[in-house]
Amino acid sequence: MNRKVSLILIALIVIFIAAISYYGIKPSVKSETLPDIKLPAGFRINFFAENMGGNPVSYPGPSPRMMLLRDGVLFVTVPNLGRVVALPDRNNDKKADETIIFIENLNNPHGIDYDNGWFYIAEEDKVIRVKDNDNNFITDRDTIEILIDNLPAGGHFTRTLKIHNNSLFVSIGSSCNVCIEENERRAAILKCTLDGKDCKVFAKGLRNAVGMVIHPITGQMYATENGRDQLGDDLPPDEINLIEEGRNYGWPICYGKNIHDTDFDKNVYIRDPCMEPFETQSLIDLQAHSAPLGLAFYYGDKFPQEYRGNLFVAFHGSWNRKVPTGYKIISIDMKDFSVKDFATGWLNSSNVLGRPVDIIVADDGSLFVSDDNAGKIYRISYGE
Numbered sequence: 001m002n003r004k005v006s007l008i009l010i011a012l013i014v015i016f017i018a019a020i021s022y023y024g025i026k027p028s029v030k031s032e033t034l035p036d037i038k039l040p041a042g043f044r045i046n047f048f049a050e051n052m053g054g055n056p057v058s059y060p061g062p063s064p065r066m067m068l069l070r071d072g073v074l075f076v077t078v079p080n081l082g083r084v085v086a087l088p089d090r091n092n093d094k095k096a097d098e099t100i101i102f103i104e105n106l107n108n109p110h111g112i113d114y115d116n117g118w119f120y121i122a123e124e125d126k127v128i129r130v131k132d133n134d135n136n137f138i139t140d141r142d143t144i145e146i147l148i149d150n151l152p153a154g155g156h157f158t159r160t161l162k163i164h165n166n167s168l169f170v171s172i173g174s175s176c177n178v179c180i181e182e183n184e185r186r187a188a189i190l191k192c193t194l195d196g197k198d199c200k201v202f203a204k205g206l207r208n209a210v211g212m213v214i215h216p217i218t219g220q221m222y223a224t225e226n227g228r229d230q231l232g233d234d235l236p237p238d239e240i241n242l243i244e245e246g247r248n249y250g251w252p253i254c255y256g257k258n259i260h261d262t263d264f265d266k267n268v269y270i271r272d273p274c275m276e277p278f279e280t281q282s283l284i285d286l287q288a289h290s291a292p293l294g295l296a297f298y299y300g301d302k303f304p305q306e307y308r309g310n311l312f313v314a315f316h317g318s319w320n321r322k323v324p325t326g327y328k329i330i331s332i333d334m335k336d337f338s339v340k341d342f343a344t345g346w347l348n349s350s351n352v353l354g355r356p357v358d359i360i361v362a363d364d365g366s367l368f369v370s371d372d373n374a375g376k377i378y379r380i381s382y383g384e
Helices: 002-023
Strands: 043-050 067-070 073-078 083-087 100-103 112-115 118-122 127-130 145-148 159-164 167-172 188-193 200-204 212-214 221-225 238-243 284-286 292-297 311-315 328-333 338-343 356-361 367-371 376-382
Touching: 043 073, 067 112, 067 356, 067 367, 112 159, 118 159, 159 212, 212 292, 221 292, 238 292, 311 356, 328 356
Parallel strands: 292 356
Antiparallel strands: 043 376, 067 073, 073 083, 083 100, 112 118, 118 127, 127 145, 159 167, 167 188, 188 200, 212 221, 221 238, 238 284, 292 311, 311 328, 328 338, 356 367, 367 376
16 A cells, blocks of 8 residues: 555656646745845845856856946856846846846956946956946947956955045955965055056055945945954954055954964064054954955935944855854944844854855945855845
C-alpha cells in the first residue's frame, strides 16, 4: 500500500514538473516584502530591482555596488559584470521597469557621479566620463573620455569618486592589510580637476575609504574607513571620518582615537606619533570588522523628525571575526554621535541573507540600498 502511494506521489510530481515546462506555470515566489529584515515601527522594505542583467541561476550573479540617482533614474555599478546599469521606474510603482545596460566591458567599475551632462565612472585602473545625449539610458560611445589612466591596481580594487565644488575626488584603497605604501596615491583620496588633470593627494592614511558623501548643508566630506585585520575581534575600530584637505588619518601606524598600532609599528618615538598635529583621529568609532561602506545624510521629508540630519551607514559585514558582525544598516545621530541599529536581519544565525553596500536618498524621501550578495536593490520607505 505504501509503495502504491509512493508511486502515485512520484507520478503527480512528474506531471506537475511537465506542466510547468509545457504551460509556463511558475511556482509561487516569496512575497516582495522582506519579513527577515527588522525595521523600526512604520518602516517598510521592498525589492526595487533584482537580477540586473545577470543569470539568476549562475554564480556569481550580479553584484550591485554604488548608486547614482539622476532625473529619477537609478544608475548602479556592477563590478563583477563590468557594467553600469540603468533602472528606470517610468510608471512610478516603486519598482524598476527593466534593466538597461548603460555601459559595459569595464574593469571593475565602482564609483559613479554626475556633473554637467557627464557621467563619471571609476574603474579599478582608470576614471572615465561619458554622455547620454539622447536620454535612452545607453552611453553614447563617441563621447567616452579617459580622464585618468594610471590608477594603481590590485589590493583593494574599489575606486570611489565624488564631484564637489568643481573638483573630482577619487578614493583609492591600500594594496595590503597593513604596510608602508610606496605609492602615495594608495590609502588616500585624490583631488583632481574635472578633466582628470592636476591630481594631488587631498587626504591620506585611509586604508580603504569605500564610501564618501558630501553633507547637503555644510558641504563637508565624510568617509567610511575599514580598519586592518589580524588584531582580534574588536580591534581596530572601523571609522567615520570628517575628511579635510591635508589631513593624515593614521593608517598604517594609528587607528581610531589616535591609538598607536604597536603590533605593526615597532619604532621607538620621543613623542607619540599618533597625536595631533601628526595624525587626525576618527570622528566616530564603529564596531571592528563591520565593514562600513556606503553612507547618506537624511534630509528628506518622509521619515520621522528624529531621523532628520542623521547619517545612515551600510555595514557590509565581517569575514574574519569569531562572532560575525555587521550585515545591517545603522543610523547615527550627528548631534551626539550615538549609533542605533536601523535595519537588521541580513545575518540570520550563521546564514548570510545579504550584504548592504551603498545607501542613497531617493527623490520621494525613501532610501535605496544596494546588496552585492543577494544581487538586489532595496527600497526602504515610511508610512506606505
